[in-house]
Amino acid sequence: xxHQLPSLLADSDITLRIEQKQHSVNKxxxxxxxxxxxxxxxTLIERxxxxxxxxxxxxxxxxxxxxxxxxxxxxxxxxxxxIGSGQFGKVFKALDKSDPKRKHIVALKRINKLKPKYSMxxxxxxxxxxxxxxxxxxxxxxxxxxxxxxxDRCRWEIYLMKRMTYDNKGNSHIVKFIQCLDSLxxxxxxxxxxxxxxxxxxxxxxxxxxxxxxWQQILNDKNISVMEFAIKALDDLSKGLQFLNExxxxxxxxxxxxxxxxxxxxxxxxxxxxxxxxxxESLPFKYxxxxxxxxxxxxxxxxxxxKELNKIIGTxxxxxxxxxxxxxxxxxxxxxxKHKSLVKDGFKLDVWSLxxxxxxxxxxxxxFSGENEFDTYHLINSQTxxxxxxxxxxxxxxxxxKMLEKxxxxxxxIKDIRNLIHKNKLKKSPSMNKIGGNAKKSLKKxxxxxxxxxxxxxxxxxxxxxxxxxxxxxISSNTSFSSGLDVSDxxxxxxxxxxxLTTNLPVxxxxxxxxxxxxxxxxxxxxxxxxxxxxxxxxxxQSTPSLGVPTPIKNMIKIKASPEKSNNDNRQDATETDLLxxxxxxxxxxxxxxxxxxxxxxxxxxxxxxxxESSDTIDQIKDYLNYKGDFT
Ligand SMILES: Nc1ncnc2c1ncn2[C@@H]1O[C@H](COP(=O)(O)OP(=O)(O)OP(=O)(O)O)[C@@H](O)[C@H]1O
Numbered sequence: 186x187x188h189q190l191p192s193l194l195a196d197s198d199i200t201l202r203i204e205q206k207q208h209s210v211n212k213x214x215x216x217x218x219x220x221x222x223x224x225x226x227x228t229l230i231e232r233x234x235x236x237x238x239x240x241x242x243x244x245x246x247x248x249x250x251x252x253x254x255x256x257x258x259x260x261x262x263x264x265x266x267x268i269g270s271g272q273f274g275k276v277f278k279a280l281d282k283s284d285p286k287r288k289h290i291v292a293l294k295r296i297n298k299l300k301p302k303y304s305m306x307x308x309x310x311x312x313x314x315x316x317x318x319x320x321x322x323x324x325x326x327x328x329x330x331x332x333x334x335x336x337d338r339c340r341w342e343i344y345l346m347k348r349m350t351y352d353n354k355g356n357s358h359i360v361k362f363i364q365c366l367d368s369l370x371x372x373x374x375x376x377x378x379x380x381x382x383x384x385x386x387x388x389x390x391x392x393x394x395x396x397x398x399x400w401q402q403i404l405n406d407k408n409i410s411v412m413e414f415a416i417k418a419l420d421d422l423s424k425g426l427q428f429l430n431e432x433x434x435x436x437x438x439x440x441x442x443x444x445x446x447x448x449x450x451x452x453x454x455x456x457x458x459x460x461x462x463x464x465x466e467s468l469p470f471k472y473x474x475x476x477x478x479x480x481x482x483x484x485x486x487x488x489x490x491x492k493e494l495n496k497i498i499g500t501x502x503x504x505x506x507x508x509x510x511x512x513x514x515x516x517x518x519x520x521x522x523k524h525k526s527l528v529k530d531g532f533k534l535d536v537w538s539l540x541x542x543x544x545x546x547x548x549x550x551x552x553f554s555g556e557n558e559f560d561t562y563h564l565i566n567s568q569t570x571x572x573x574x575x576x577x578x579x580x581x582x583x584x585x586x587k588m589l590e591k592x593x594x595x596x597x598x599i600k601d602i603r604n605l606i607h608k609n610k611l612k613k614s615p616s617m618n619k620i621g622g623n624a625k626k627s628l629k630k631x632x633x634x635x636x637x638x639x640x641x642x643x644x645x646x647x648x649x650x651x652x653x654x655x656x657x658x659x660i661s662s663n664t665s666f667s668s669g670l671d672v673s674d675x676x677x678x679x680x681x682x683x684x685x686l687t688t689n690l691p692v693x694x695x696x697x698x699x700x701x702x703x704x705x706x707x708x709x710x711x712x713x714x715x716x717x718x719x720x721x722x723x724x725x726x727q728s729t730p731s732l733g734v735p736t737p738i739k740n741m742i743k744i745k746a747s748p749e750k751s752n753n754d755n756r757q758d759a760t761e762t763d764l765l766x767x768x769x770x771x772x773x774x775x776x777x778x779x780x781x782x783x784x785x786x787x788x789x790x791x792x793x794x795x796x797x798e799s800s801d802t803i804d805q806i807k808d809y810l811n812y813k814g815d816f817t
Contacts, residue, residue: 433467
């Protein structure tokens with residue numbers, strides 16, 4: 186039986202089937218079968234405004250009318266060298282040939298609709314969710330389900346990029362989205378963005394005082410100091426984050442590999458909205474306060490948002506303490522019990538991650554780095570950072586004591602940081618030594634103000650009562666687009682963990698298999714399956730003993746991989762071949778962040794050279810699970 190394949194502009198069979206069963210008016214309310222059950226925030230978005238999102242995206246999505254791999258052409262783009270790869274796709278440099286007079290280079294990200302694969306457990310849960318709408322699911326196969334889940338995830342990321350590029354004229358510190366290429370039968374989605382010629386932000390260097398070539402190019406000076414570059418980074422990135430704040434967007438994955446450096450515009454820019462979240466007020470829902478149903482819907486949306494905000498999303502070393510404490514009853518004596526309230530201000534999450542990024546730049550090391558992820562989370566919560574006398578500069582102080590403040594209520598806000606920069610015109614006198622008497626006075630006042638004040642920014646969900654679920658603070662999941670099932674609601678299943686303990690996902694099916702793929706196909710015997718959720722669920726629960734407790738292992742399901750290599754090419758006057766190849770590679774190693782799912786030993790997280798394959802055994806996994814007595 187032929188299925189309607191999902192694409193960015195077309196709903197899948199499954200969505201259409203659900204639509205037929207639903208009455209359009211009260212979708213939000215009726216889409217929650219059980220009032221005790223809180224659906225995933227993105228499920229609500231998908232279920233209720235996917236059409237709005239699709240029509241908003243329509244002008245930016247071009248059908249693929251030409252795809253010639255032998256000539257490396259897709260539509261008008263000539264594909265060049267690989268400039269990076271991430272969890273979901275490979276990124277290429279490409280020449281836009283639509284205007285023959287202009288040599289316009291762009292970045293082209295290819296996302297395979299069938300990657301990543303999901304564990305059987307995740308697929309079963311997805312089917313179980315769909316089943317709740319009484320739709321026929323027996324004829325669905327693994328590929329169709331995977332495609333549907335991936336296209337939904339992708340649509341959201343593209344929607345955010347589009348909004349951050351075009352809402353309020355965008356901001357020059359956010360990587361610009363240009364267009365997207367997709368067709369019903371295409372196995373890939375291609376995302377076109379502006380190209381940042383100096384690649385991702387680099388920070389690791391042989392000694393702390395030295396500066397990198399990339400930094401010197403940005404400041405146009407070979408003799409810059411680390412602090413000068415750090416101030417430039419703070420200035421640019423806080424501008425980007427301020428814009429996101431105003432647009433109601435929380436990035437949730439600020440880290441060096443998601444910061445791109447544009448040597449032509451001399452700017453650092455924020456990229457990768459795969460973990461991004463819009464606050465309810467910024468969603469294209471229409472509220473009517475006089476309408477009771479709408480009010481109920483608003484309440485549901487707020488609850489779901491709050492729940493989403495409390496998931497551990499991002500990359501372990503950059504995750505803020507309010508997300509990764511594992512004490513549910515506050516009984517431990519360590520630091521983490523002190524701040525056990527739920528996340529209220531999502532924007533403070535990004536401030537923390539920016540603080541970690543600046544710490545890397547200034548001190549040439551991660552502030553919190555444990556033996557494994559769990560240990561890292563523990564350090565994030567318990568370790569107090571101290572400043573050496575020699576490091577006691579205003580910027581180090583800002584980063585260590587204000588941005589990396591564990592209590593989010595008193596952590597400095599982006600608005601405060603912008604005020605500080607604005608008042609003191611730090612941009613114009615980037616070196617701390619060059620700050621004059623007035624600036625010093627203002628800084629003193631500033632410290633006083635932010636240490637005495639609580640959070641100055643109004644939170645979007647101030648009125649919403651926290652959901653009284655201790656598990657919410659202790660567990661994590663990857664963002665579950667349209668699955669409707671929040672994996673954090675469920676005990677971790679060992680299958681989830683094993684499936685997620687895989688090597689980096691290859692970006693396209695033609696690039697070889699991966700372990701998660703093998704895990705799936707070994708269960709599926711290499712063929713597409715057709716199962717009903719009931720039979721599958723029971724077989725799944727028999728073969729995969731549940732640990733029965735929420736554990737932070739879920740963090741490992743979120744995979745964040747850094748690119749293989751960033752390549753540079755600055756030359757606008759070069760030939761087409763020159764433009765699309767990489768002759769100006771940076772002469773220093775790129776720091777790689779291993780995907781979190783692949784890590785048992787956190788020390789492997791940072792590598793200066795080749796990938797280290799994880800050789801974790803089941804015994805090691807068990808050791809890992811036993812790491813904290815609380816979870817056994
Ligand atoms: N516009 C661009 N200009 C230059 N390099 C880019 C651009 N976009 C991406 N890259 C490179 O490709 C890498 C991966 O890109 P991206 O972060 O979009 O992929 P991803 O799959 O979302 O990664 P992640 O694993 O972080 O989720 C970046 O870290 C960067 O090195």
